Amino acid sequence: MAGAQDQALGAFLDDLASERPTPGGGGAAAISGAMGAALVSMVCNLTIGKPKYVEVEADLKAVLEKSEKLRAELTKAIEDDVQAFDAVMGAYGLPKGENDEAKAARTAKIQAALKEATDVPLECAKLCAEVVKLAEETADKGNLNVISDAGVAVQSAYAGLLSAALNVRVNAASIKDRDFADGRLADLEALLGSAATTTAKTYDVVKSKIG
Amino acid sequence: MAGAQDQALGAFLDDLASERPTPGGGGAAAISGAMGAALVSMVCNLTIGKPKYVEVEADLKAVLEKSEKLRAELTKAIEDDVQAFDAVMGAYGLPKGENDEAKAARTAKIQAALKEATDVPLECAKLCAEVVKLAEETADKGNLNVISDAGVAVQSAYAGLLSAALNVRVNAASIKDRDFADGRLADLEALLGSAATTTAKTYDVVKSKIG
Numbered sequence: 165m166a167g168a169q170d171q172a173l174g175a176f177l178d179d180l181a182s183e184r185p186t187p188g189g190g191g192a193a194a195i196s197g198a199m200g201a202a203l204v205s206m207v208c209n210l211t212i213g214k215p216k217y218v219e220v221e222a223d224l225k226a227v228l229e230k231s232e233k234l235r236a237e238l239t240k241a242i243e244d245d246v247q248a249f250d251a252v253m254g255a256y257g258l259p260k261g262e263n264d265e266a267k268a269a270r271t272a273k274i275q276a277a278l279k280e281a282t283d284v285p286l287e288c289a290k291l292c293a294e295v296v297k298l299a300e301e302t303a304d305k306g307n308l309n310v311i312s313d314a315g316v317a318v319q320s321a322y323a324g325l326l327s328a329a330l331n332v333r334v335n336a337a338s339i340k341d342r343d344f345a346d347g348r349l350a351d352l353e354a355l356l357g358s359a360a361t362t363t364a365k366t367y368d369v370v371k372s373k374i375g
Numbered sequence: 376m377a378g379a380q381d382q383a384l385g386a387f388l389d390d391l392a393s394e395r396p397t398p399g400g401g402g403a404a405a406i407s408g409a410m411g412a413a414l415v416s417m418v419c420n421l422t423i424g425k426p427k428y429v430e431v432e433a434d435l436k437a438v439l440e441k442s443e444k445l446r447a448e449l450t451k452a453i454e455d456d457v458q459a460f461d462a463v464m465g466a467y468g469l470p471k472g473e474n475d476e477a478k479a480a481r482t483a484k485i486q487a488a489l490k491e492a493t494d495v496p497l498e499c500a501k502l503c504a505e506v507v508k509l510a511e512e513t514a515d516k517g518n519l520n521v522i523s524d525a526g527v528a529v530q531s532a533y534a535g536l537l538s539a540a541l542n543v544r545v546n547a548a549s550i551k552d553r554d555f556a557d558g559r560l561a562d563l564e565a566l567l568g569s570a571a572t573t574t575a576k577t578y579d580v581v582k583s584k585i586g
Contacts, residue, residue, distance in 0.1 A: 169385025174450060176384055177409055181416035181446060188417060189527030192410045196531060198388055199403045205392035206399060235392060239385060312545045316400030316538040320407060323534035326578070327527040334523045334585045367537070374545045 168242040185253070190245030190285055193327035194238050197292040200321030201235035203313045204228075204298045207306040220305040231298050234291055238324075241288045245331075248284040251277040252335070278339050282348050285331035292328060293355045295321035300366045308373060315370030322363040329356060379453040396464070401456030401496055404538035405449050408503040411532030412446035414524045415439075415509045418517040431516040442509050445502050449535075452499045456542075459495040462488040463546070489550050493559050496542035503539060504566045506532035511577045519584060526581030533574040540567060 168176070168191065180187050208228035211217045217224075255274040261267040299318035306314050332352050336345040379387070379402065391398050419439035422428045428435075466485040472478040510529035517525050543563050547556040 167385075169388070170383050172381050173384055173387055173406070174378075174380025177380070177413045177446060177450065180410060180413035181420070181443070183417070183420035185421070185521070188521070189414060189524040192414060192527050192531055195384070195410065196407060196534065199391060199406065202388045202391035203400060203403060206394070209392070209394035210396070232392070235388060239388065310396070310399070312541040313400040315541045316403050319534045319537045320403055323407065323530045326530045330523040330526045330581060330585065333582065337585060370541060371544065374541065374548060 167239075168246075169239050186246045186249050187242065188245075188249070189327055190249065190288070190331045191242045193285065193292070193324045193331065194241035194245060194288050195324075196320045196327060197241070197288065197295055197324030198235050198238035200292065200295040200299060200317045200319075200324060201231045201238055203317035203320065204231040204295060204302050205235065207302045207310050207314050207317070210310050211305070211307040214307060217305075217307060223301070223305055227298050227301055231295065234295055234298070238288065238291050238295075241284070241291065244284050245288070248277075248281040252281045275340060278335050279341070279344060282332055282335040282339065282345070285328040285335070286348055286352060289325050289328040289332060289352060289355055292321045292325035293359045296325065296359045296362050296366075300362050300369075303366045303369045303373075311370055311373045315367055318363050318366040318370075322359055325355065325359050378450075379457075380450050397457045397460050398453065399456075399460070400538055401460065401499070401542045402453045404496065404503070404535045404542065405452035405456060405499050406535075407531045407538060408452070408499065408506055408535030409446050409449035411503070411506040411510060411528045411530075411535060412442045412449055414528035414531065415442040415506060415513050416446065418513045418521050418525050418528070421521050422516070422518040425518060428516075428518060434512070434516055438509050438512055442506065445506055445509070449499070449502050449506075452495070452502065455495050456499070459488075459492040463492045486551055489546050490552070490555060493543055493546040493550065493556070496539040496546070497559055497563060500536050500539040500543060500563060500566055503532045503536035504570045507536065507570045507573050507577075511573050511580075514577045514580045514584075522581055522584050526578055526585075529574050529577040529581075533570055536566065536570050 208224045211224050212221055255277040258270045261270050299314055303314035336349055339345040416439055419435045422435050423432055466488040469481045472481050510525055514525035540563055547560055550556040
């Protein structure tokens with residue numbers, strides 16, 4: 165099967181706009197995060213090796229290694245989202261069952277799929293939050309000639325986080341195991357609070373450097 | 376020439392991450408906006424024709440027509456950004472000239488390219504701001520089953536606007552015609568102020584509907 169990364173950008177946008185439920189917001193969230201990671205990498209690549217930036221070279225090599233790993237994981241997350249969604253739809257589509265045992269089995273499958281469909285965007289949210297942190301370091305240390313790209317990186321990654329967060333919430337809302345759901349929502353809130361502060365600070369740093 | 380929309384998503388992300396200066400933040404901004412427009416269209420497509428939503432059908436048909444137009448314009452904006460950047464780099468790369476006349480001619484070409492490279496992301500910012508407004512209407516009226524996608528739409532479009540804004544600023548900063556630059560920066564501030572409010576309100580509406 166060809167992965168999402170093999171699809172042409174225009175065709176992907178056509179699919180996103182169509183009445184088909186996937187790709188949807190979960191895939192867009194992963195792409196936003198992946199674009200953020202790619203732009204962190206770009207700023208690192210345009211800083212490493214420049215004599216003027218020799219003092220931060222080791223730091224930005226470490227950032228680049230992490231951002232490229234995150235980019236690969238976020239690209240993969242586009243497909244994870246489709247699979248998690250399909251599993252939920254598949255479980256809801258099972259025959260409703262004619263006795264209590266069959267009904268309980270269907271419910272259990274739906275609930276298991278909903279838990280997975282909560283964890284998949286939560287993982288995407290975590291990856292986006294990591295990109296936000298790398299963008300902060302890149303905005304502090306990167307080549308001034310491309311520092312605006314570090315600002316775009318942080319906004320793309322933060323939008324990915326806010327977008328993934330909606331998919332965590334929408335699936336967590338249907339989960340009967342409230343300990344599970346509340347735990348995941350608490351993890352999400354912690355990510356969001358920290359990333360909001362870092363994003364605002366990083367965007368301001370970039371604005372002051374280019375202004 | 377094959378357009379950006381014909382490039383595979385993974386290859387685009389590879390190019391974005393590379394040490395080549397384009398595609399960069401300007402292209403990412405346009406894609407964020409295009410994803411926002413596509414998700415507005417998706418919610419419209421999944422609402423139009425549903426008996427439960429017959430009362431908003433005419434409104435969402437009008438939204439869909441606009442969002443599809445904006446999606447096409449934002450997809451085109453990916454390439455406009457590359458061309459505007461290349462024109463600036465080309466002008467800076469001209470021979471510096473051995474007399475005042477030649478020097479003045481080079482400066483004039485650089486300044487003209489910088490004005491274009493300010494107007495191109497400002498146009499992208501305007502398109503993204505239009506998507507933000509459509510996402511607001513979609514979040515108010517769209518099918519509840521996919522309302523989270525309206526929330527992703529608004530965050531994608533707003534990230535596109537904030538990203539394009541950095542490219543407006545970075546080019547406006549080098550323009551000697553301060554009336555031109557200040558006018559464009561004032562236009563930008565007006566877009567940003569309005570979109571920030573609409574984005575926060577729309578995201579909250581979506582959260583309350585799914586929570």
